[in-house]
Amino acid sequence: MTIKLYNTATRRKEVFRPLNDKKVGLYVCGVTVYDLCHIGHARSAIVFDVLVRYLRARGFDVTYVRNFTDLDDKIINRANELGKKPMEIAEHYIDEFYKDMERLSILKPDKEPRATQYVEGMIQMIATLIEKGFAYVEGQDVFYSVEKFNGYGQLSGRRLEDMKAGSRIAVNERKRHPMDFVLWKGAKPGEPQWPSPWGPGRPGWHLECSVMSSHFLGPTFDIHGGGKDLLFPHHENERAQSIAANGGEFARYWVHNGFVTIDSEKMSKSLGNFLTIRDALKEYHPEVLRLFLLSKHYRHPLDFSRNAVSDVQSGLVRIYRTLQRLNTLVGKPTTQSETSLYGSLSDTKDHPLLEQFTNLMDDDLNTPGAIGLIFETVKDMNRTMDKLGDKTGTRDREKLVTEREHLLRCGNVLGILAEEPETFFQELSSSKPEADPEEIESLVAERARARARKDWATADAIRNRLREMGVILEDGPKGTTWRYEI
């Protein structure tokens, strides 16, 4: 079986064949650190997190690079507003970004370069572009000449002629073509600046990704990712300058994730209709958010609504209830075999669940299909457990243990089902007012006595009282268990 990825550059699903056998170079455009991230950023981070996890599970040796844009107008503006240095702003929001990523169980990339660390390289790249005739100096600034690059527009599927006419950009007279973009901006007072052959200034935005990707992955690498909105102009420009300066193909597969929308409108800083990861995590468990963000195919828009997220939560609760039931029936999983990711899906023969999961994920990361499969598996496990009852059929038990092991492997690729069920339930209800466990226990005991003498009225009264306290009772053959209402 082979992995297929939709390549934006060709607008087709293509069989994924890395440049070097089992090695994969992946570069993803990260965030501009001037504010807290919203769940649109979370989606992008999670999508590529799952891509990396999946590739590793399939035995690929992935080098994952994700940058920080710590040099940008918005950072400078924010710094000026707050009377701080741009670097302070960037540092602060990088820290905040890490907090969000950690809570969402997003694996750290192998390399996380920052734009400001690569200004030297960018200056060199500009010099090369000038030397090769792809760039021109205009006063203090340097521009890239899109007409000099043959394949300009190829990636995003645009033609220069079309863009010239309908351009909404206020045309800068110093540009030779309206689509030319700035490689070097002459310094303005109060802005960060670096010395350069063209005078002090700072590099244009697109340059950083060109320089950092080739620094870590070379002039030709496997996958370049980012949000759909980066396709044009950012990725188009990155590609144009990289190929012009370094030769090679630049990225061979382009993977773009769709947006998170609210009321079907794109969530964005400029529209003000965004929900920060921070705020979302106040309301929802990280795994609920992960599952929600993976519940629709990564290329399609995903509409955020509280109803949709809580529906997903109900489903995840069901999965965890099954895992809890398994724990009591066959014991807890041995952590070792179930948490390692690398190669966990390299041999799926005779393992129907793993094989089906792999088939779905191979097809351009069909996470919604894969989630459906997980639910089918859960139903099947519950069925088996219902049938098993008190019997000690070892074959069924073994089957359950194996199936759970496989289920957790799949969960691991999606970055879910990593919690102890008890912990998960506790964390889910932690935001709600909690009743005192001792009080609950004593009420449960009191109710047990009432039930023993068949005093159903008292028993039900106690159960109702507990329910008002947010506690749900479950009577079983081995006594009554309780849980907080979710």
Next chain:
RNA sequence: GGCGGCAUAGCCAAGUGGCUAAGGCAGCGGUCUGCAAAACCGUUAUUCACCGGUUCGAAUCCGGUUGCCGCCUCCA
């Protein structure tokens, strides 16, 4: 204006040429239970926005219509 995407049940969402259109949530009926809860079983789309066409056969391909959205300006 240019380019592109989407439209599948009450809601969310897979499926992109061929067995009975996955799965989740919600609802209803049942099993279990003193009653519940949880779980399970059954049930909820003769039909995939609409109209034509291609085909033995289409939700899936082609053309058109309508509606929604995105990119073309910083943006995951």
